[in-house]
Amino acid sequence: MKIVSARDFRLQREVDYGTAEQNQAVKDIIRGIRTEGDTALLRYTEAFDRVKLSPQDLRITPDELQAAYSQVEPSFLEAIRAAAVNIREFHMKQRRASWMDLQEDGSVLGQIIRPLQRVGVYVPGGKAAYPSSVLMNVIPAQVAGVPEIVMVTPPATGGKAGIDPYTLVAAAEAGVTEAYRIGGAQAIAALAYGTETIKPVDKVCGPGNIYVALAKKEVYGVVDIDSIAGPSEIVVLADDTANPAYVAADLLSQAEHDEMASAILITPSRPLAEAAAEEVRKQLAELPRREIASASIEQYGAIIVTETLEEGIEVVNRLAPEHLELMVENPMAYAGLVENAGAIFLGAYSSEPVGDYFAGPNHIIPTNGTARFSSPVDVDDFIKKSSMIYYSKEALFKNGAAIMELARHEGLEGHARAIEVRLKNEGEAE
Template sequence: MKVVSASDFQLNRENDYGTPEQNETVKTIVQAVRTEGDTALLRYTEQLDRIRLTAGQLRVTDEELQAAYQKVEPTFVEAIRAAADNIRAFHMKQKRNSWMDVQPDGSILGQIIRPLKRVGVYVPGGKAAYPSSVLMNVIPAQVAGVPEIVMVTPPSTGGEEGINPYILVAAAEAGVTELYRVGGAQAIAALAYGTDSIARVDKICGPGNIFVALAKREVYGAVNIDSLAGPSEIAILADDTAQPAYIAADLLSQAEHDEMASAILVTPSRKLGEAVAAEVERQLELLPRRDIARASIDHYGAVVVTESLTEGIELINRLAPEHLEIITEEPMSLAGRIENAGAIFLGPYSSEPVGDYFAGPNHIIPTNGTARFASPVDLDDFIKKSSLIYYSREALLANGEQIMELARREGLEGHARAIAIRLEQER
């Protein structure tokens, strides 16, 4: 792992917006499902997933869900339930009330906060099918009060056996209300526009391959979508009090995700930096996913030695990492100086996997430097707000002239007259 000074460090970041051919394919699929509905949905499922289904077979039954519990270890069920409880408890703290502001003149202004009515969650197939992501997408929607939570996942995520039973158990525990075996751009199109079998949703969440990501961009506007995630990232800010082996393990837990994942140690201690670099090399060789982790560490990993912790914080704020661990003598004293980071893990025991799986905060966090302006998934992603204005007669009489003044300066006489006609009659 390379060790560089802050002035020599440049983070490599890449965005994948697909090839023109991929974009064209996605547009074709989305348009076909939009116009032909189930017919196109089933045709693409046969063509792309190599599975022939009838419309009646799209929905996963309650029996299948229950059967999945027999295929997983009891320790898994216990662990996922404990995690779900924690995630639910944390997101419950984000609940917000509708509110009113009653004015002295009898007017009432306010904001009505309601859950979305129907949300779609995409769960990828194959090795990227993560039960923890099912919890992190579904539970906030459920806590927000969304009555219909629809999950879609490719029909053969678990091989010939059908859908991965760990995913099914996570879906059941999280509170999914409908589940369909359909994936890819065709599933996104069905969620966005609706078919006879799958009613359209208000918002689509969840990760997927490039076709899924492009399809989400394509349907945005007809429905809301979550943000498009980039490769995962960790930055660790540490001083001499930190244990190199812990830091190395945490960097590697990020690096094993993806060849494009990024793992950066920022430290004013060259000694710590060199010890971590050596420890990364040692631990890396022992990892099952060592090829992926190696590529990530070589291309997107670094130990950055800074002049001071303050210079380190400045660098972190420029990076705006998805995950930030602070392992220093007094980590809480630095937390308030972090302007840009999606999730902040403090102290030696707050290893990133604690947050990935278990503690409660969401693990869907802005990547690629977007923590500068974006936030982790939370209840706000599953609500909508309406303004409420009840204006009293007294308020209109008192303020009508000023409202007309503003309307007329904008050349909108019709706006002024809507007030004038009332003033004339009510005075």
Template sequence: MRVLRAEQFGLTREVEYGTPEQNEAVRQIVESVRTEGDAALLAFTEKFDGVRLEAAGLRVTAEEIEQAYGKVEAPFLEAIREAAANIRAFHEKQLRQSWVDVQPDGTMLGQILRPLKRVGVYVPGGKAAYPSSVLMNVIPAQVAGVPEIVMVTPPATGGRAGIDPYILVAAAEAGVKELYRVGGAQAVAALAYGTNTIAPVDKICGPGNIYVALAKRAVFGAVDIDSIAGPSEIVVLADDTADAAYVAADLLSQAEHDEMASAILVTTSPKLGEAVASEVERQLATLPKADIARKSIDANGAILLAETMEEALAAVNRMAPEHLEVMVAEPMGLLGRIENAGAIFLGPYSSEPVGDYFAGPNHILPTNGTARFSSPVNVDDFLKKSSLIYYSKDALLKNGEKIMTLARHEGLEAHARAIGIRLEREGEQ
């Protein structure tokens, strides 16, 4: 791994907006599904997925889901159930209440929180079909109280014919009752605008390839979308008390995702830096995905040396990593100085996969430096707020003139008169 001075290091961040050709292809698919509905949806499914379906066959049946349970191993089922329970428990702690502030003059002001009515979750096909991501997308919506959660996934996933049974089991465990075998930009368009078979949703979330990402961007405004994920990142902040083998293993767990993934150690200890570099080599030798991990480490990996913990923290905050592991003598002591990070893993036993799969916090995190201003997927993402304003007659009589002054200053006479007409009439009585 390359060794650099922490003070100079910055991540290059490029946002993927697709080629003009990809954008045009997506625009046409979205428009066709919007205007032609199921017919277009089925035609694109045949064209892109090579599967010929009828509208009645789009929905996954209860039998298929039941059969899927027969195909998964008991330890998988046990683990995913416990993970789902942990994720549910963590997200339930985020739930908030509507509130109202009742004032002595009768005024009531508040925020009413309500779940979105219908949410669509996209689950990609192929090797990116992760049961854990199904839980992480669905459970927060369910905890928020969203009454209708619908899942779409390409007709063949997990490299198998038909939908991966592990995906079906994860969906069922998360509580999804409505699933359709449809994917790509056409599935996103169907969720956004609705067809005869698939009713439109209020929000679309879940990862996908570039066509799915561009389709989400194209329908944003008609519906809400989640953020569009960039490549995955880990930063490990460590001092000379850290175990080099643990640090190396955690860096590699990020690097195996994808050649674009970044795995970076920031340390005040040159000795640890050296030890991690050789541990990475040692562990890489026997990794099944050594090829991908090696390319990621060479292109985007780095060991950053800092003179002081201050300098190390500055580098971390500048990078605003998706995942941050803190392996120092006193990890809790640094928490207050970490300004930007999607998820913070403290201490030697909080290896990133603990959070990826099991502990409960969401594994869908802000990438690409956006932890500066955005958050892990959470229950708030599936709630909307309405302001509540109840003004009593007393309150209006007391404050009406001031409201009229402000409205008139802005040249909005009809606003002033809406108050004025009430003051005239009610003031007399």
């Protein structure tokens, strides 16, 4: 890994929203789904996944979900169940309640919290399968009270319509009862607009490739989306008490995700910087996904040497990373200084995979510096809020003149008269 000073480091983040050809291809796919429904969905599945399906084949049956249990190890089942308990308990603490406030004049103001009615969860099935993402999407929606949660995931390519059994078991454990073997931009379009087989949803969430990301961007407004996710990111802020082997392992845990993933160490300790760089080299040689991780480290990896930890915090806040590890002697003392980070891991034993899989907080976290203004997926992503206003006659007579003043200032006489007619009519009645 290249070692640079904070003074010489320049953040060069490129937000990739696809080429013109990719964007046009996605627009064409969405148009096809909107106009032809299942016919287009089956055609695109055959073209892109090389799997020929009938409309009856689209849905993953309850029997398939149950049959998947015989194809996974008992240790996996035990682990996924324990993770689900932790994730559910963490998100239960995020639930909101509707509220009402009775005013002295008899008016009632409040907020009504309702769950979304139908949510679509996209689960990738290309380079790798991610059962943990099933839990991270489905469980917060369930805790929010969403009554209909539908999962889509691509079939195995090359003429096979099967789905990764670990993904199916995770879905069954999370409580998914409606699932379809479709992927890509066509799956996003089907969720957003519906087909003869699939009812449209209110929100689409879950990661995917560039075509999935572009499709989510395209359908936003017709439905809500969680985010347009970029490549994974990790920043480790460490002092000379950190174990360089731990630092290197955690950097590589994200570098192996994607050639465009970013892994950065920030430290005021030159000896740690050099030891961590050597550890990355050694561990990389034995990593099964070393080609992907090597490309990530070469293109988007760096070790930044600062004068102080406080200067390191300043760099962290500029980067606004998806994952931040504080591998320092007293991590709690620095956690409060972090303004921009999706998830903060404190101490030597809070390795990033602890959060990815098991601890409970959501692992769907803002990327590309969007932690400056956005948050990890949580229960709030699956609710909607309605303001409630009951105004009493006393309140209207008391405040009517002020309301009319503001309306007329904005040139909206009709607004003012809607108040005025009540004041005149009720005044005459008295």
